[in-house]
Amino acid sequence: MGMAMRLARWLLGFPERRPNPYVPKVTVEFTETWTDEPPIEITEGVTIMIEYRDGAGTWSRRPVTITGLNIEIDTTYLETWCHMREDERTFRVDRIESIVDEAGEVHEDAPRYLEERLGLPPGTIILPRSRARHGRSREDAWALLRRNVRPQAILFAALARASGVMRPEEVAFALAHCVEIAEARGLLFGDDEIEKLEAYIRRERPDAVRIETAIEGMLVCTPAEIHGFLDAALDLIRADGRRAPQEVALLNRIARDLTGKPVA
Numbered sequence: 001m002g003m004a005m006r007l008a009r010w011l012l013g014f015p016e017r018r019p020n021p022y023v024p025k026v027t028v029e030f031t032e033t034w035t036d037e038p039p040i041e042i043t044e045g046v047t048i049m050i051e052y053r054d055g056a057g058t059w060s061r062r063p064v065t066i067t068g069l070n071i072e073i074d075t076t077y078l079e080t081w082c083h084m085r086e087d088e089r090t091f092r093v094d095r096i097e098s099i100v101d102e103a104g105e106v107h108e109d110a111p112r113y114l115e116e117r118l119g120l121p122p123g124t125i126i127l128p129r130s131r132a133r134h135g136r137s138r139e140d141a142w143a144l145l146r147r148n149v150r151p152q153a154i155l156f157a158a159l160a161r162a163s164g165v166m167r168p169e170e171v172a173f174a175l176a177h178c179v180e181i182a183e184a185r186g187l188l189f190g191d192d193e194i195e196k197l198e199a200y201i202r203r204e205r206p207d208a209v210r211i212e213t214a215i216e217g218m219l220v221c222t223p224a225e226i227h228g229f230l231d232a233a234l235d236l237i238r239a240d241g242r243r244a245p246q247e248v249a250l251l252n253r254i255a256r257d258l259t260g261k262p263v264a
Contacts, residue, residue, distance in 0.1 A: 046065065046066040046117060046118070047063065047064070047065045047066075047083075047102065048063070048064060048066070048099050048100065048101055048102070048117075049061060049062070049063050049064075049099065049100040049101075050062055050064055050078075050091065050096050050098075050099055050100075050110075051096070051097045051098045051099075051100075051199075052091055052095055052096055052097065053095055053097055054095065055095070059097075060084075062082055062083070062084045062085075062089075063082075063083040063084065064078075064080035064081065064082050064083065064089065064091075065080060065081045065083070066078065066079070066080055066118070067079045067080055067081055067088070069114070069118070069120075069125075070090070071124070071125070071126055072126070073126070074126065074128055075092055075093070075094060075126060075127065075128050076092070076093045076094075076111075076125045076126050076127070077090045077091065077092055077093065078090065078091045078092075078093050078096070078114070093110055093111055093114065093125055093127070094111075094127045094128055096110040097110075098110065098199075098203075099113050099114075100203065101113075101117075104204075104205050104206075104207070104210075106200060106203055106204070108142060108143070108146065108196070109143075111125040111127060141187075141188060141189050141190075141193055142189070142192070142193045142196050144187060144189075145182055145187055145189050145193050145196075145197060146196075146197070146200065148181065148182055148185055148187060149178040149181050149182055149197070150214070150217065151213075151214040151215070151216075151217030151218045151221075152174075152177065152178055152181060152214075152218070152229055153174065153178055153197070153200060153201050153204065154204055154206050154210055154211070154213075154214040155206075155211065155214045155215070155218070155229075155233070155254060156170075156173075156174035156177070156178070156201060156232075156233065156236060157174065157201050157202075157204035157205070157206055158204075158206040158210075158211050158214075158250060159233055159236055159237055159247055159250055159251060159254075160174065160236065161204075161205060161206075162244065162246040162247045162249075162250045163244035163246050163247055164246075166202065167239065167240050169239040169240060170236050170237075170239045170240070171198065171201055171202055172239075173232060173235050173236040173239050174201050174232075174236060175194070175197060175198050175201060176232075177228070177229070177232035178197060178201070179194060179197070180228075181225065181228075211250075211254075215254060215257045215258065218258055219258070226258050226259065227259075230251075230254075230255055230258070230259070230263050233251050233254070233263075234251070234263060234264060237251060237264070243264065248264045251263065251264050252264055
């Protein structure tokens with residue numbers, strides 16, 4: 001494992017790789033006869049970070065290695081080795097609020113991510129009928145909000161982390177400006193989406209590639225939006241009463257790419 005990957009895993013809280021205490025292959029187990037096709041095999045070793053809210057409403061964040069998928073009539077369970085508990089644990093997929101992969105990318109649609117990552121056909125993962133019937137509009141509202149402010153959120157997170165520590169006041173500035181952008185674009189969202197956006201900003205640990213991609217995403221914004229972002233970014237790096245050299249350097253680099261000149 002290279003140094004960059006070791007650093008990324010440390011920042012995300014992933015454990016060091018250890019021999020897995022389970023067999024090399026696991027199988028999706030169906031509790032009812034759904035198809036005559038052979039069982040789907042999942043390659044072991046897929047380690048992710050899940051953000052989970054249990055039936056009592058308790059939230060937790062855990063690094064887990066996937067060992068299986070149990071599909072029942074009205075829901076799906078993710079079988080794992082939980083590195084936090086150092087034991088086998090099973091999680092309802094519909095209660096997984098997001099998944100962070102080893103590259104640091106956040107996936108809010110857990111069922112879709114798991115199907116793609118594990119090579120399962122779309123629609124394999126079954127969700128409770130209540131979520132399938134009522135949950136889509138809320139998911140769409142969050143997906144639309146995230147898509148509209150993703151470049152700004154990533155760049156704000158990069159600026160906040162440039163000094164080594166992301167401070168609450170920096171998150172507050174970033175969140176306020178992202179909400180302002182969404183409102184100006186006429187998006188409809190509520191407190192749930194704002195909470196998800198705040199968590200999204202806090203989780204972000206952008207590397208050089210994500211920063212470059214975010215800057216490219218900003219190039220489609222209007223001049224007024226770009227200048228509004230840069231003004232908010234200046235406020236963000238001043239939020240803690242000082243301007244760290246790393247923050248100033250990164251902001252000036254972003255400003256040059258967007259406008260051709262520095263701002264700080």
